[in-house]
Amino acid sequence: MDTSAERTAVSVTPKKQHRSVAEKRRIVEETLTEGASVARVARGHGVNANQVFQWRRLYRAGRLGGTLGAAKLLPVAVEASSSASLSAGPPSLPAAAGMIHIKLGHAQIRIEGSPETALLRMVLKSLLR
Numbered sequence: 061m062d063t064s065a066e067r068t069a070v071s072v073t074p075k076k077q078h079r080s081v082a083e084k085r086r087i088v089e090e091t092l093t094e095g096a097s098v099a100r101v102a103r104g105h106g107v108n109a110n111q112v113f114q115w116r117r118l119y120r121a122g123r124l125g126g127t128l129g130a131a132k133l134l135p136v137a138v139e140a141s142s143s144a145s146l147s148a149g150p151p152s153l154p155a156a157a158g159m160i161h162i163k164l165g166h167a168q169i170r171i172e173g174s175p176e177t178a179l180l181r182m183v184l185k186s187l188l189r
Contacts, residue, residue: 077106081124087112088119162187 079087091101091112098116102109118124160171164187171180 084115085119085124088115088124091116
């Protein structure tokens with residue numbers, strides 16, 4: 061039996077969705093919450109997990125309008141006297157030009173001289189964890 065019905069192939073490939081920078085940033089930030097799974101978040105938004113990992117790299121590089129290690133402003137007290145020590149450390153430590161003394165809870169970090177930006181960024185990121 062010969063039927064004259066024609067069969068047509070229909071493409072089921074979905075069109076690419078163009079997401080705004082704000083939407084990509086929201087998705088990435090959702091993956092940064094404690095206990096979040098990138099795969100689950102991606103699936104929930106209909107995005108491939110590999111794409112979300114790429115957006116996370118852009119986010120960290122500051123190309124999605126925010127970064128993981130974004131600077132947070134902290135309160136600072138500066139004394140008027142030029143010979144005053146800005147650190148709350150022991151008085152035996154003299155205040156030196158180019159010295160940073162950070163005290164958070166029981167952790168203390170003292171940086172002298174002119175540290176490389178990358179090193180300082182790494183130290184500050186580890187303190188924020």
